[in-house]
Amino acid sequence: MSELEDSLKLPVLDLSQPHEPSFLPSSSLLKACQEWGFFYVTNHGIPQNLFTKIREFSDHVFRLCSDTKLKLGPSSCLKTYTPRFIASPYFESLRVSGPDFFASSKASIDELFGQGKPEFSEMLQEYGTGMMKLSKRIIQIILKSLGDGYEKKFSDSEFGNCHGYMRISNYRPPDDIEENEAEGLGMHTDMSCITIVFQDELGGLQMRSKDGKWLDIHPCENSLVVNIGDLMQAWSNGRLRSSEHRVVLRRFRNRFSLAFFWCFEDQKVIVAPDEIVGTGNPRIYSPFVCLKYIKFRESNEVGNFEKIGYTVKDFAGLKV
Numbered sequence: 643m644s645e646l647e648d649s650l651k652l653p654v655l656d657l658s659q660p661h662e663p664s665f666l667p668s669s670s671l672l673k674a675c676q677e678w679g680f681f682y683v684t685n686h687g688i689p690q691n692l693f694t695k696i697r698e699f700s701d702h703v704f705r706l707c708s709d710t711k712l713k714l715g716p717s718s719c720l721k722t723y724t725p726r727f728i729a730s731p732y733f734e735s736l737r738v739s740g741p742d743f744f745a746s747s748k749a750s751i752d753e754l755f756g757q758g759k760p761e762f763s764e765m766l767q768e769y770g771t772g773m774m775k776l777s778k779r780i781i782q783i784i785l786k787s788l789g790d791g792y793e794k795k796f797s798d799s800e801f802g803n804c805h806g807y808m809r810i811s812n813y814r815p816p817d818d819i820e821e822n823e824a825e826g827l828g829m830h831t832d833m834s835c836i837t838i839v840f841q842d843e844l845g846g847l848q849m850r851s852k853d854g855k856w857l858d859i860h861p862c863e864n865s866l867v868v869n870i871g872d873l874m875q876a877w878s879n880g881r882l883r884s885s886e887h888r889v890v891l892r893r894f895r896n897r898f899s900l901a902f903f904w905c906f907e908d909q910k911v912i913v914a915p916d917e918i919v920g921t922g923n924p925r926i927y928s929p930f931v932c933l934k935y936i937k938f939r940e941s942n943e944v945g946n947f948e949k950i951g952y953t954v955k956d957f958a959g960l961k962v
């Protein structure tokens with residue numbers, strides 16, 4: 643364990659208690675969300691073998707996707723697939739959208755394998771449903787840490803129409819990793835309220851501290867990583883920090899990850915409630931429509947995560 647990691651005492655939210663989680667105190671959770679924008683979650687209720695099964699099937703999917711005969715990419719009907727050399731030379735991914743994760747994945751699978759392979763879609767439906775529930779639970783705990791009674795006040799009124807989608811990613815490192823490291827996915831923030839990440843045993847996920855140091859996020863058995871995303875940073879008037887993260891590849895094996903993005907509905911106007919801003923504090927974001935921000939990001943980051951520089955601050959930040 644590095645000195646930094648040791649001193650940080652990585653925050654873990656333990657959901658083993660059904661009603662009142664026995665996690666770290668609210669104040670530590672809030673501190674983690676403010677300082678870093680992430681924490682681990684354990685006893686999350688997603689069966690371990692579901693990750694294993696999805697991973698196995700994904701291997702087949704990516705093998706088929708990378709078959710050049712299929713000529714997948716922006717011009718193909720399989721719009722859910724992002725081939726390598728878009729976000730990075732080593733990264734490819736498949737997107738599966740809710741609320742009907744079965745139908746969304748089936749459309750992609752049918753195109754790749756032909757009809758009659760429902761197993762993968764069934765797994766993703768189970769995963770997506772579990773992740774939706776988990777996201778709601780986590781947001782309630784975050785709201786509670788922001789203020790007494792806030793989970794009751796805001797979880798339905800503000801987060802009741804949130805939706806989710808997942809990104810299944812396959813990282814194929816170069817044959818000759820120079821200096822033992824290659825960048826699998828450049829630094830970025832997520833355009834979500836929260837993102838829940840499963841990474842395989844190779845690790846490689848890194849978080850950036852406010853002063854620019856990179857911290858390795860080691861995979862821990864039975865735990866997932868929760869990132870605060872840009873939408874939550876804006877909604878909380880900057881009280882929660884959107885995590886800056888990236889993926890580094892250090893081994894010659896493929897790396898698998900599964901990220902679940904829980905987001906506000908497209909038409910929602912994101913504006914921090916007065917209580918969240920607090921009396922006497924300035925508002926640091928002007929209200930904005932969620933979809934407009936997503937479009938802004940998409941039009942700016944084509945093919946280049948590293949040079950994002952276009953975050954929610956650039957889009958809606960007020961000069962205070």
Ligand SMILES: O=C(O)CCC(=O)C(=O)O
Nearest residue numbers: 809811841847889899901
């Ligand atoms: O692969 C990972 O561990 C993280 C992926 C990620 O940050 C993303 O898809 O936004």
Ligand SMILES: [Fe+2]
Nearest residue numbers: 830831832887
């Ligand atoms: Fe991310």
